[in-house]
Amino acid sequence: MSAKSTSRDIRTANRYEVLRQIIARSPTSRQELAATTGLSLATVATLVGELLDLGMLTEVGFEDSAGGRPRGLIAVNPSGGALIGVDIAETYVRVELFDLALGMLARAGEELEPGGKRPEQVAAHVAAAVGTVVSRAGVGSDRVLGVGVSVPGQVDRARGICVYAANWDWHDVPLLGLLARHIVHPLYLDNPLRACTIAELWFGAARGRGDTVVVNLGTGVGAGLALGGGLHRGVSNSAGEWGHTTLVLDGRPCHCGNRGCVETYVGAPGIMTNLRELSPHSPLLHPEDQTATIEALAHGVTAGDPVALEVLRTTARYLGAGIADLVNLLNPEVVVLSSWVAAALGAPLLNEVRAAVGRHALSRPFAVTEIVLSPVQTDPVCLGAATFALEGALGSPRRGHVKTVGRPATPRSRTAQSS
Amino acid sequence: MSAKSTSRDIRTANRYEVLRQIIARSPTSRQELAATTGLSLATVATLVGELLDLGMLTEVGFEDSAGGRPRGLIAVNPSGGALIGVDIAETYVRVELFDLALGMLARAGEELEPGGKRPEQVAAHVAAAVGTVVSRAGVGSDRVLGVGVSVPGQVDRARGICVYAANWDWHDVPLLGLLARHIVHPLYLDNPLRACTIAELWFGAARGRGDTVVVNLGTGVGAGLALGGGLHRGVSNSAGEWGHTTLVLDGRPCHCGNRGCVETYVGAPGIMTNLRELSPHSPLLHPEDQTATIEALAHGVTAGDPVALEVLRTTARYLGAGIADLVNLLNPEVVVLSSWVAAALGAPLLNEVRAAVGRHALSRPFAVTEIVLSPVQTDPVCLGAATFALEGALGSPRRGHVKTVGRPATPRSRTAQSS
Ligand SMILES: [Zn+2]
Ligand SMILES: [Zn+2]
Numbered sequence: 001m002s003a004k005s006t007s008r009d010i011r012t013a014n015r016y017e018v019l020r021q022i023i024a025r026s027p028t029s030r031q032e033l034a035a036t037t038g039l040s041l042a043t044v045a046t047l048v049g050e051l052l053d054l055g056m057l058t059e060v061g062f063e064d065s066a067g068g069r070p071r072g073l074i075a076v077n078p079s080g081g082a083l084i085g086v087d088i089a090e091t092y093v094r095v096e097l098f099d100l101a102l103g104m105l106a107r108a109g110e111e112l113e114p115g116g117k118r119p120e121q122v123a124a125h126v127a128a129a130v131g132t133v134v135s136r137a138g139v140g141s142d143r144v145l146g147v148g149v150s151v152p153g154q155v156d157r158a159r160g161i162c163v164y165a166a167n168w169d170w171h172d173v174p175l176l177g178l179l180a181r182h183i184v185h186p187l188y189l190d191n192p193l194r195a196c197t198i199a200e201l202w203f204g205a206a207r208g209r210g211d212t213v214v215v216n217l218g219t220g221v222g223a224g225l226a227l228g229g230g231l232h233r234g235v236s237n238s239a240g241e242w243g244h245t246t247l248v249l250d251g252r253p254c255h256c257g258n259r260g261c262v263e264t265y266v267g268a269p270g271i272m273t274n275l276r277e278l279s280p281h282s283p284l285l286h287p288e289d290q291t292a293t294i295e296a297l298a299h300g301v302t303a304g305d306p307v308a309l310e311v312l313r314t315t316a317r318y319l320g321a322g323i324a325d326l327v328n329l330l331n332p333e334v335v336v337l338s339s340w341v342a343a344a345l346g347a348p349l350l351n352e353v354r355a356a357v358g359r360h361a362l363s364r365p366f367a368v369t370e371i372v373l374s375p376v377q378t379d380p381v382c383l384g385a386a387t388f389a390l391e392g393a394l395g396s397p398r399r400g401h402v403k404t405v406g407r408p409a410t411p412r413s414r415t416a417q418s419s
Numbered sequence: 420m421s422a423k424s425t426s427r428d429i430r431t432a433n434r435y436e437v438l439r440q441i442i443a444r445s446p447t448s449r450q451e452l453a454a455t456t457g458l459s460l461a462t463v464a465t466l467v468g469e470l471l472d473l474g475m476l477t478e479v480g481f482e483d484s485a486g487g488r489p490r491g492l493i494a495v496n497p498s499g500g501a502l503i504g505v506d507i508a509e510t511y512v513r514v515e516l517f518d519l520a521l522g523m524l525a526r527a528g529e530e531l532e533p534g535g536k537r538p539e540q541v542a543a544h545v546a547a548a549v550g551t552v553v554s555r556a557g558v559g560s561d562r563v564l565g566v567g568v569s570v571p572g573q574v575d576r577a578r579g580i581c582v583y584a585a586n587w588d589w590h591d592v593p594l595l596g597l598l599a600r601h602i603v604h605p606l607y608l609d610n611p612l613r614a615c616t617i618a619e620l621w622f623g624a625a626r627g628r629g630d631t632v633v634v635n636l637g638t639g640v641g642a643g644l645a646l647g648g649g650l651h652r653g654v655s656n657s658a659g660e661w662g663h664t665t666l667v668l669d670g671r672p673c674h675c676g677n678r679g680c681v682e683t684y685v686g687a688p689g690i691m692t693n694l695r696e697l698s699p700h701s702p703l704l705h706p707e708d709q710t711a712t713i714e715a716l717a718h719g720v721t722a723g724d725p726v727a728l729e730v731l732r733t734t735a736r737y738l739g740a741g742i743a744d745l746v747n748l749l750n751p752e753v754v755v756l757s758s759w760v761a762a763a764l765g766a767p768l769l770n771e772v773r774a775a776v777g778r779h780a781l782s783r784p785f786a787v788t789e790i791v792l793s794p795v796q797t798d799p800v801c802l803g804a805a806t807f808a809l810e811g812a813l814g815s816p817r818r819g820h821v822k823t824v825g826r827p828a829t830p831r832s833r834t835a836q837s838s
Contacts, residue, residue, distance in 0.1 A: 154783055163783070210654045223748060228647060234750020235629045236787045241747040244781055246740045248668045258743075258779055321665045324677075328660040329642060329748075331653020360677055362663055364573055364582070368655045 013229055014039060015394050018047045019056070019076075020202055023101055027060045027075040036208075048074060055080040056100055076101040081145040081393065084133060084185070085386030086126055087192070087379060088151045090167045090219075093122070095129035096382040097137045097144075102203060102390075104378060106136035119162075119173045127182030146186040146389030150195040150381050151175060152220070157237055160189050166255070188388040192216070193240050195384030196338050196374075197224025197231055202387050204376040210333035213326050214374075215242075217319075217341035219290060221263040223326060243267065247322055265318035268294055268341050274318075275311045282307050291340075298344045312345065313352055320356020327361045327369050338374040346373065432648055433458060434813050437466045438475070438495075439621055442520055446479045446494040455627075467493060474499040475519055495520040500564040500812065503552060503604070504805030505545055506611070506798060507570045509586045512541070514548035515801040516556045516563075521622060521809075523797060525555035538581075538592045546601030565605040565808030569614040569800050570594060571639075576656055579608050585674070607807040611635070612659050614803030615757050615793075616643025616650055621806050623795040629752035632745050633793075634661075636738075636760035638709060640682040642745060662686065666741055684737035687713055687760050693737075694730045701726050710759075717763045731764065732771055739775020746780045746788050757793040765792065 014037075021036050022028055030048055034041045051057045058077040062070035078099035087094040090112070097106045108129040112122065126149065134141060153165035160176025176187045197206075197214045206212035206226045214224035223242030225232035232239050243263035244256045251260025252273065264270045268290040275285055275297065284300055284307065286292035300308025323335055335357075337350060354371050361369075376383060433456075440455050441447055449467055453460045470476045477496040481489035497518035506513040512529045527548040531541065545568070553560060572584035579595025595606045616625075616633045625631035625645045633643035642661030644651035651658050662682035663675045670679025671692065683689045687709040694704055694716065703719055703726060705711035719727025742754055754776075756769060773790050780788075795802060 225748075227651065232646065232749070234784065235752040236750055236783060238781070238784045239748065239750040241750075241781055241784065244747050245744040246779065247665065249666060249670075249737075249740060251668075256781060318668075321668060325664040326748075328663050329644075329658065329745075330651070331655055331658035331660075333654040360665065362657070362660055362675060364655060365653065365657045365660065 012391075012395050014043065015047055015050070016202075016391060017229065018044060019051060019390075019394065020207060022048075022051075022057065022074065023076055023202070024207060026101065027073040029063060029071040029073055031065070031071055078103060079143075082134075082137065082139045082143050083145055083386040083389045083393075084130060084147040085195075085382035085384065085389070086130070086147060086149040087195075087381040087385060088122060088126065088149065089192075089381075090152070093125045093129055094379060094382055095126065095133050096379065096386065097133035097139065098383070098386045100390075102383065102386065105139070106133040108132035108136065117168045119170060119175060119178055123175065123178035123182065126179060130183055141184070144185045145393040146188060147179075147183060148188045148190070148195070148385030148388035148392075149175070149179065150190055150192045150385040152192055154238060155189055155191050157189055160187065162189070186389070186392060188385075188392050190385070190388055192218075192381045192384075193222035193224050194231060194233070195382075195388070196380040197226055197240070197384070198387045198391070199376050199380040199384035200224075200336050200338065200374065201226045201229075201231070202390075203383065204374055204380070205334050205336040205372050211330060212334040212336060213323075213330060213332045214336045214338050215319075215323060215326075215342075216339045217266060217268075217337060218339040219268050221267045225330070227330075242322070242326070245322060245325070247318060262318070262322045266315055266322070270318075271297070271311065271315050271341070274314045275307070278310055278314070279307045284308060284311075294341055294344045298346070301345065301348045312348055316349060316352030316356050320353050320358075321360045323353065323371070324357045324360030324366070327357060327365050331365045332369055335369055335371045336374050337372070338376070338380060342373060431810075431814050433462065434466055434469070435621075435810060436648065437463060438470060438809075438813060439626060441467075441470075441476065441493065442495055442621075443626060445520065446492040448482060448490040448492055450484070450490055497522060498562075501553075501556065501558045501562050502564055502805040502808045502812075503549060503566040504614075504801035504803065504808070505549070505566060505568040506614075506800040506804060507541060507545065507568065508611075508800075509571070512544045512548055513798060513801055514545065514552050515798065515805065516552040516558065517802070517805045519809075521802065521805065524558070525552040527551035527555065536587045538589060538594060538597055542594065542597035542601065545598060549602055560603070563604045564812040565607060566598075566602060567607045567609070567614070567804030567807035567811075568594070568598065569609055569611045569804040571611055573657060574608055574610050576608055579606065581608070605808070605811060607804075607811050609804070609807055611637075611800045611803075612641040612643050613650060613652070614801075614807070615795075615799040616645055616659070616803070617806045617810070618795050618799040618803035619643075619755050619757065619793065620645045620648075620650070621809075622802065623793055623799070624753050624755040624791050630749060631753040631755060632742075632749060632751045633755045633757050634738075634742060634745075634761075635758045636685060636687075636756060637758040638687050640686045644749070646749075661741070661745070664741060664744070666737060681737070681741045685734055685741065689737075690716070690730065690734050690760070693733045694726070697729055697733070698726045703727060703730075713760055713763045717765070720764065720767045731767060735768060735771030735775050738768075739772050739777075740779045742772065742790070743776045743779030743785070746776060746784050750784045751788055754788055754790045755793050756791070757795070757799060761792060 017037050030044050034044045057074050060073045060075045065071050078101045080100045083098045085096050093110045095108050096104050110125040110129050151162050154163040156163050162173040162175045176189050200206040200214050212226040216222045221243035222240045224240045244261045246260050247262045248260035252264040254261040254264045272293050284296040297308050301312050436456050449463050453463045476493050479492050479494045484490050497520045499519045502517045504515050514527045515523050516525045529544040529548050570581050573582040575582050581589050581592040581594045595608050619625040619633050631645040635641045640662035641659045643659045663680045665679050666681045667679035671683040673680040673683045691712050703715040716727050720731050
């Protein structure tokens with residue numbers, strides 16, 4: 001990393017941090033922001049001035065300060081712009097439109113039929129849903145600051161390309177280019193793991209905290225890394241591929257070609273295998289339906305079903321051993337359990353995982369690590385994707401954007417700013 | 420992390436980066452430094468001016484620039500100050516004194532007798548060796564900018580305390596306080612893993628590169644993380660404890676209480692176990708001597724001994740699976756194999772490890788990761804410890820330092836600057 005990119009990053013990071021704190025504390029004063037962020041009052045005043053000029057903030061009055069002059073209060077201007085988050089999943093597209101305080105104003109969804117997963121078809125579905133949320137929210141198209149798009153798999157953000165998506169066997173699909181044929185707003189591409197991580201960083205368990213690991217438990221498994229106040233992406237934007245960490249040498253075969261990967265024990269299909277190995281004919285098992293099985297397990301745990309409890313403990317044991325390794329290696333302040341499997345199994349999973357991590361991790365890093373469930377209430381992928389658009393708008397701040405009609409030759413992705 | 424600490428870090432990081440590049444390219448011009456670091460010429464000129472004022476640099480003439488004014492050349496001023504690195508190991512203390520270009524000027528060592536490992540005794544040995552190198556180098560005591568001390572185990576840098584050292588069963592030993600009774604120079608405490616990592620960052624495989632993982636293969640095993648141009652320490656300075664990552668669930672017992680830790684397969688005693696399991700009565704095995712066994716294996720590999728080759732492959736298979744997990748998780752640009760086991764087994768180990776990582780890692784991050792042997796020729800622990808002293812001097816730059824006589828009440832460790 002060159003020192004220059006670091007210097008640019010820090011200015012952008014300060015802008016993020018100030019807006020993050022304003023969103024968290026709105027309304028607030030420049031003085032309070034300086035105290036919270038540790039930045040000088042002059043720096044805060046400059047950054048607040050920029051955000052006011054952009055219409056992202058608004059002055060909302062004054063508060064008394066003991067013995068001093070009244071302090072101006074500032075708040076997010078919710079109508080200062082709209083942000084759109086797109087969650088492209090295996091079987092559906094979900095799109096949400098947010099105001100600048102990341103309050104959701106409208107939502108739309110499209111099913112992806114088994115035969116309709118060519119890139120052009122998916123792009124058309126996304127474009128339709130984006131059009132729907134803009135019209136449902138009654139927001140002028142010129143108010144949309146950007147559209148963040150999450151697609152599962154390996155993503156080249158700078159070029160707006162989906163390098164590889166296992167679900168659909170996509171290779172080097174120029175997704176943003178396809179979307180730009182339909183969508184005039186600035187577009188930002190990334191994947192669900194990083195979307196969930198950025199959502200935790202801005203609005204969840206990592207906000208205002210030190211280094212955080214976001215353990216994503218869904219069909220697949222990943223570990224998003226929020227280090228030093230920003231997303232750790234790695235040299236080719238693929239950091240966080242924790243699901244293919246070897247947990248059991250020569251263990252269960254994994255679709256990645258390796259054996260014994262964490263994912264094969266604690267992803268939803270892995271948990272189904274844990275159940276099947278324990279009780280092959282359990283009524284909890286819905287062989288063709290991950291969601292139904294995980295929900296049945298969650299109900300069973302609540303009801304005290306011994307098989308469900310044993311599956312929970314087995315899963316937590318694998319997960320705890322894996323998370324302990326992350327705690328030892330990275331010495332984070334927070335570990336967040338996120339995504340739908342974690343949400344479904346909830347507090348009982350958290351408690352078993354905490355105990356298992358405690359058995360496996362070194363005592364010193366374990367003692368300073370908090371392990372929590374994600375506090376993000378809405379779909380973290382849509383929220384995080386919209387946050388990429390917000391970061392993009394903050395990285396190249398300007399009021400509105402140049403509207404392009406017709407078909408731009410290249411996707412108008414903006415990526416360097418938040419890298 | 421507060422934004423403020425980030426801002427301070429960036430100024431310090433820029434100062435590090437400029438000096439690092441001057442050491443690498445000496446003599447060089449401000450223009451070349453600006454091009455290399457990506458900093459503005461004005462910023463480079465300011466930083467160079469500070470370092471000239473401190474006597475750390477010297478002007479050494481001019482070079483022609485095509486069609487322009489001659490450019491002033493600057494170089495490290497080797498006699499601008501001395502840095503001392505201390506490597507406290509289980510059975511010895513090694514101390515090296517360096518000039519400002521980190522050229523070694525003098526070395527001294529002390530054996531630690533089995534009965535002489537109380538903290539006060541160790542501190543006295545260190546102090547004696549420090550006195551020896553200063554007098555051998557013929558350097559005035561007032562020229563010593565600082566003494567970096569590496570001690571194995573868990574270290575509280577800010578308070579100068581050795582929190583836990585397994586070798587000697589030290590708990591909360593105020594090591595810098597004990598050393599400050601004898602040594603008047605600024606003192607900096609850390610551990611060998613971080614010393615080796617900072618040595619790679621300043622003088623080795625990580626210099627001028629992106630995120631780097633330094634895999635330390637000795638009796639113990641660790642993974643030092645150089646992320647974003649600096650050391651990743653974690654929330655309580657214990658990041659890098661990779662040796663206790665579970666590689667084989669329910670595998671070999673480890674002294675940490677866990678089972679199947681990486682260290683039990685690829686640390687020197689683990690490699691001895693690999694050999695013993697394959698060939699219990701092998702003449703390569705020196706049951707009481709790790710060093711002799713590893714060297715016998717290295718010779719055997721060179722000579723084509725089938726048992727030695729098989730042990731190498733087995734070790735590389737474990738190591739490759741473990742490193743693949745680091746590659747997947749962190750997506751680093753460089754992985755460095757460092758410390759004495761890696762140095763002894765050298766290129767044959769590197770080749771087997773590369774192949775094994777390729778089998779286990781995901782193809783995308785593997786394709787962008789370079790795996791190399793450490794290019795650092797001298798003892799990386801002494802070099803790294805001295806570098807902590809250099810970073811300390813750069814973090815609080817001043818000419819020389821206030822000399823204290825007698826016994827200061829608190830250790831004069833300087834830590835905030837390089838955190
Ligand atoms: Zn896998
Ligand atoms: Zn262990």
